[in-house]
Amino acid sequence: MGFALKNQVFLLCVMVLLLAVLCYSEDTFTRSRATYYGSPDCYGTPSGACGFREFGRTVNDGSVAGVSRLFRNGTGCGACYQVRCTTPQYCADEGVNIVVTDYGEGDKTDFILSPRAYAKLARPNVVSQLFSYGVVDIEYRRISCKYSGYNLMFKVDENSNYPSYLAIVLMYVAGKNDITAVELWQEDFQQWMAMRRAYGAVWDLANPPSGPIKLRFQVSGSSGIKWVKSKNDLPGDWKAGAAYDSYIQLT
CATH class of the missing domain: 2.60.40.760 (Expansin, cellulose-binding-like domain)
Structure with missing residues (x-):
């Protein structure tokens, strides 16, 4: 009886720990840095490393990004992330949701955002100040991509x-x-x-x-x-x- 009870307690503890890990991985943000690239219309680029062409320029209303290690040899193309900067006086609480459409390396950055996406990191009326930083500290997490009205x-x-x-x-x-x-x-x-x-x-x-x-x-x-x-x-x-x-x- 005592041995069986110990086994049940052990299994319960394992289940609780697994649940905690799952919740942690789902909701936890990872700290990094982000910058932006030049674009005449503030959208994405039709010549990105993912091969999306015009889709990569306009998808998600142009809120897109190039990534480095998250590119994963192309497997990361099309993945969606919530990105938010961490300077309270400049940064909006929710940040921006982006789609990965390109590969790019910056100054210790995980994201090189389109200007349209970078602007959405900022609180109202301080967008220009945030752009003047060039590179900002951020935190990010992967989220579900949602395309209303579209199948694969x-x-x-x-x-x-x-x-x-x-x-x-x-x-x-x-x-x-x-x-x-x-x-x-x-x-x-x-x-x-x-x-x-x-x-x-x-x-x-x-x-x-x-x-x-x-x-x-x-x-x-x-x-x-x-x-x-x-x-x-x-x-x-x-x-x-x-x-x-x-x-x-x-x-």
């Missing part, structure tokens, strides 16, 4: 060359999810074939199968790692620059 999309990259070379870029990855692998179905061999992460959020394959192409994505997130199949095939006459809806709603 795959766009045929402009560098694709029908029918010999196919590259796709994945957009509107909702939730706190990373796309860690992409595969397409080879009907002739009745098996899935891995696409290569070319860079950022761009996946490619030379000599893709002809005809409609089935795709599936390996998703890593808070619910673990799983494969999800697109509910919409890439058409057999796919065209560079065209975007297609997967009809998958990630959460």
